[in-house]
Amino acid sequence: MPAINDSAASARARLDAVLGDAPFSLLRPLDDEAAWRDAFARTGCDPADAIAEGDRALQTADWSPIPDDLYLEFSRNGNRVNYQKALAEKTAPLNALLLAECAERQGRFVPAIVAGLECLYLQAKSWTLPAHDPGTTTFLGTFVHIDLVSSAVAARLADLLVLFGGRLPADVHARIASAIRHHVADPVLATLRGERKADFWMDYTNNWNAVCWAGCVRAFLALDMPREDRIAVAAAAVANVPAFFASFHADGISSEGQGYWGYGFLHYTLLAETLRIATRGRLDLLDTPFARLCARNPVYTAMHGSAYPTFADMPVNIPRDVSPLTAWLDRRMGWSLDLATPPTTPLAEIGSLFAFHADGLPVLRDPLPADTLRASRLLPASGILISRAPDCAKPFALAIKGGHNGEDHNHNDVGSYCIFWDGDWLAADPGAETYTRRTFSDRRYVSPLLNSFGHDVPRLGPGVLQSTGGSFRGTVAECSLGHDADTYGLDLAGAYEFAPLVSLRRSVEARRHGTEASFTIDDTFEYDSPQDFETAIIVYGEAARTAEDAIEIRRWMGDRAIVRVETSAPWAFSCETLDAEPNSPRYPRPARIAIRFAAPASSGFVRVTFSS
Incomplete structure (x- = not known):
């Protein structure tokens, strides 16, 4: 269990010396209009297109609650697809509305955004996927499990509090903060105090570790919470996230397959960049020899363009473009491969780095041979x-x-x-x-x-x-x-x-x-x-x-x-x-x-x- 052990205590002391007092998010507040104008340009996202998509979402979004019976289907017959499809169908218009409001910044989309937040999060019994809710205890409220989705939702909503500031109604702001505490923050703190059984991922050796710790840390840093709580969670993450790398071979290749490399290492990168920026460069989790080696997965295993071996639990789809994560790592690691940055959005997780944190990027100067993507x-x-x-x-x-x-x-x-x-x-x-x-x-x-x-x-x-x-x-x-x-x-x-x-x-x-x-x-x-x-x-x-x-x-x-x-x-x-x-x-x-x-x-x- 990731109680505060020696390594966590060491990380806590280090963070106490370098972490600022104010809430921190990778996003900029909407009041910073110049930053948001630049953000759309830097990510190749057309504000007019974003507003048009938001207008379509205003007309088509359905904010009726997802039926409880759909959540409980997995507990009856093992089907996880139907609930997850319904969740995705409601999340997509909310994302469109959020991006449209960031493009327009006039408050026109805020009422619909609030309705979407009510439907998906503020009235939801569980942010955890049914497949990750043993015995449906999260749904029933008897034991709240933190999973891949709930930790990401907590980070997302905490970011939105920084993004909107006073543009959200005060009661909605307070209810979002309260919901984050219920679904993620309170269980994490109780675990660190030894008052609650730890979620398995906290020291687990695959993508869950990096994904969930990244979500928790990003949520805690963006929330207006006691500084000692924010430091405690960040220190626990720093102490335990190295377990993620046990899923990699000694050559830096993920045994989970390239798809899960993309998922896990994306969130490891978000955790690393959040802590680096929040500590003004004094803590850099990407600047370790093995992290730098594992970052090379996409350029070492690419067969042609963005086609990767479909080993392990890898989807067979072939993306059209190199991933934004790979393009970011090319810059950050100093591979000097000059990978084109594909279009993304300022609200996409890796997109926020391109949008707001590309200037003055500390390059690790780890150049790769020019034929890296051609040679066997x-x-x-x-x-x-x-x-x-x-x-x-x-x-x-x-x-x-x-x-x-x-x-x-x-x-x-x-x-x-x-x-x-x-x-x-x-x-x-x-x-x-x-x-x-x-x-x-x-x-x-x-x-x-x-x-x-x-x-x-x-x-x-x-x-x-x-x-x-x-x-x-x-x-x-x-x-x-x-x-x-x-x-x-x-x-x-x-x-x-x-x-x-x-x-x-x-x-x-x-x-x-x-x-x-x-x-x-x-x-x-x-x-x-x-x-x-x-x-x-x-x-x-x-x-x-x-x-x-x-x-x-x-x-x-x-x-x-x-x-x-x-x-x-x-x-x-x-x-x-x-x-x-x-x-x-x-x-x-x-x-x-x-x-x-x-x-x-x-x-x-x-x-x-x-x-x-």
């Missing part, structure tokens, strides 16, 4: 290879992972790979499933998207899949990166429990020839007796065997590609849609292509080649 890279601790072919006429890249099957947001996916070609996935790791109660239970690996059946890795003998746990791992046996070719070898036998298995090796060869390239994945196996062997390719689309040595993939977007297949023995083809809900409305359900030996064998190989 092995990340040795995580066993990930990013093989890029940047000069192809159609963008072409491969990512493959080693690692183990006990990682954060784990999938049983040692050896899984994905191939990006011409704007989308040619071969895919299916990424995250649609979350339900089962997802984070002892039945997690029932899902074909989470066990190894739904990944492009071998299935052995009578259908043996990879086993779960940190001891089941792949070992990188070789890797060579060059101008024209990359080679990578992974020992996969350690990921399986199957007594007849003697050896299992997956090799990758990447070849680059000017504007053409190819990736070959070669699985070589040996048993101590004849057994079945099968390997897989995961695609978003359909597939058919078109020749003895060829499979045609018809991607969901309509185009086609040929995969060449070589085997040491006759093989059978099948393709089935995986029985799992897609994690993106853009994509259909993933399909699993199986390449299966027609008869048991003691040894053999399957070699598949993807060409640009």
Whole structure:
């Protein structure tokens, strides 16, 4: 539990010496009209567009309460989607109204903003998501759990108190402050005093730690609260947030996947920048060797542009632009990659840094090579290879992972790979499933998207899949990166429990020839007796065997590609849609292509080649 221990006491003494007395927010008050005019320009946000969106929200917003029954649905059947969808549908117009008021600053949108705040927060029994409310105790008021959402809401609302100042009715201002205390501030202080059981995330080793501590600290610093309380919470965060980095490999790569890196490290950055600015530069949580290494995730793992491997619980969507966080880190870390800053808004969490805190930014001067986003890279601790072919006429890249099957947001996916070609996935790791109660239970690996059946890795003998746990791992046996070719070898036998298995090796060869390239994945196996062997390719689309040595993939977007297949023995083809809900409305359900030996064998190989 994060009671004030020696490290927290040390942090408390340090903060006591440098933290100011006045409430602090990353936002500027609306009364600072010049700052807000500049903020819209700096973030590429058109005030006229923001006002127009606000006017639309005035006409369409529905501030009727979200029914209690929808909140309680998760406790009945494990469905978390319906409540979260309803919450998002009401949050979006409120955000539009807030941005419109920041653009216009005439008070015209304030009554609707107050109505939205009433609906979503001031009358809500819980700010915690139903999936994070064990026994619905937050909803019932018997024990208030602080989660990812409630901590972020507390920070958001505390920021709004600074933003609006006296522009909100006094009673609304007081009720917002009271609600923040009830849902977040009072439980945190009670925990630090030893009067309440700690929320698990307070010293936990994944994104929850950084996200929740960042929200709590930002809320406490922005609220008009006793200085000793603000210092106590900030010190507890400084003492405990290093646990977040336990979810990273020694090479700085997040085992939770790139999506959760973006979520967790965004909030770590917000915590770090809040404390740096509030202490006038005397405390900088980004200026540590490992934080600087972990910040490099997006530039080390990018396959092409903003396409990242969909390992672990990563959404399969491919964003259009580099993230604002990555662009901010390029500036802050001094990578010197000159990444373009995508449009954002002054109210977006990272947008507030671009809007109000870009001048005089202390650069950490950690330059990266100019070819960082073009060259292939092995990340040795995580066993990930990013093989890029940047000069192809159609963008072409491969990512493959080693690692183990006990990682954060784990999938049983040692050896899984994905191939990006011409704007989308040619071969895919299916990424995250649609979350339900089962997802984070002892039945997690029932899902074909989470066990190894739904990944492009071998299935052995009578259908043996990879086993779960940190001891089941792949070992990188070789890797060579060059101008024209990359080679990578992974020992996969350690990921399986199957007594007849003697050896299992997956090799990758990447070849680059000017504007053409190819990736070959070669699985070589040996048993101590004849057994079945099968390997897989995961695609978003359909597939058919078109020749003895060829499979045609018809991607969901309509185009086609040929995969060449070589085997040491006759093989059978099948393709089935995986029985799992897609994690993106853009994509259909993933399909699993199986390449299966027609008869048991003691040894053999399957070699598949993807060409640009």
